[in-house]
Amino acid sequence: MSGISVFARTARRQAKATAGQAAQAELAALREENRLLHEQWQAELDGLWQRLLDNDPDIVLGTLAEAFEDNDAAAAPIGVEAGEASIVVLVPNTSAVPERRPTTTAAGNLSLKKLTKRELADLYKLMVCGYVLTTVREAFAVAPGLRSQRIIAVRNTAPDAYGQIHAEAILAARFSRESLDGVQWDVADAAAIVNDASDELRVKTTGPSQQLTALSMSAEPDIAAVIAAVNLDEFQEQQSPINNTDNFEVILANPGRRKIEVIKLVRECVDGLGLREAKEFVESTPRPLLNHVSHAQAQSVKAKLERAGAEVVVVNSA
DSSP states (O other), rough: TTTTTTTTTHHHHHHHHHHHHHHHHHHHHHHHHHHHHHHHHHHHHHHHHHHHTTTOOHHHHHHHHHHHTOOOOOEEEEEETHHHHHEEEOOGGGGOOOOEEEEOOTOEEEEEOOOOOHHHHHHHHHHHHHHHHHHHHHHHOOOOTEEEEEEEEEEEOOTTTTOOOEEEEEEEEETTTTTGOOOOOSSSSHHHHOOOOOOOEEEEETTTTEEOOOTTTTOOOOHHHHHHHOHHHHHHSSGGGGGGGSOOEEEEEOOOOOOHHHHHHHHSSSTTTTTTHHHHHHOSSEEEEEEEOOOOHHHHHHHHHHTTTTTTEEEEOO
């Protein structure tokens, strides 16, 4: 309206009408541009979805890798062929299983019962199978075109004479999508599901406790080839995101015979704890010593106390 006299009413009405028409035309152009962009983006998404349904290896591998990023047990998709994915999952070793479990005495007092070797072995199997099934279910959920999966569970070995840590396979299995239909997830335990719902299951156990042990790679060249395709150094860095949290609890189960040494260590662990309080603490075990500490700190404290003869349990309190 600039430059038009306020008294030129006809001219001002025409100018307003012209401006309105221009605004409407600009708005219509923007809407058309947005519609075309939306159609373009939708076409791209539809194309990616179809490639995912068609099991395009690049799309499926990328989708699985993204889905596995926040898993407690690191998992790596290795390949996709004929609707079947090959996946490696890195599970914790046996030290992740607590050696004691909380219970109460007949008098109702808190106690920590030491687990037998068989109980420890069974708990470890459940943990390994749980990680495997979590990975399998997630893979089928995010990649709906997959018809089956071959999954290998590996764990880190103890350091060898040169301080090197290696990966060893402890379980391998194939799962079809149909085999998981009807599984009673709320009732059946993880080990039973793996045993009943998988085929080509390979595990090796030893001793009276039936503890999981490493599969022979010389006898399983197919498994060895899959593991060889994994960048183990990068993979092991992702081993346990949960270990990077401060959700661990250190429980002093039994001070042992060298109580004076243990009392000193307890005072070192708990800031401001006096000698009398430390003595009373040690004499009233089992008791939590530290709460909400890192996995590294919990293991360090555990090692110090065990060297003094105490029995210590580290628990993930998340």
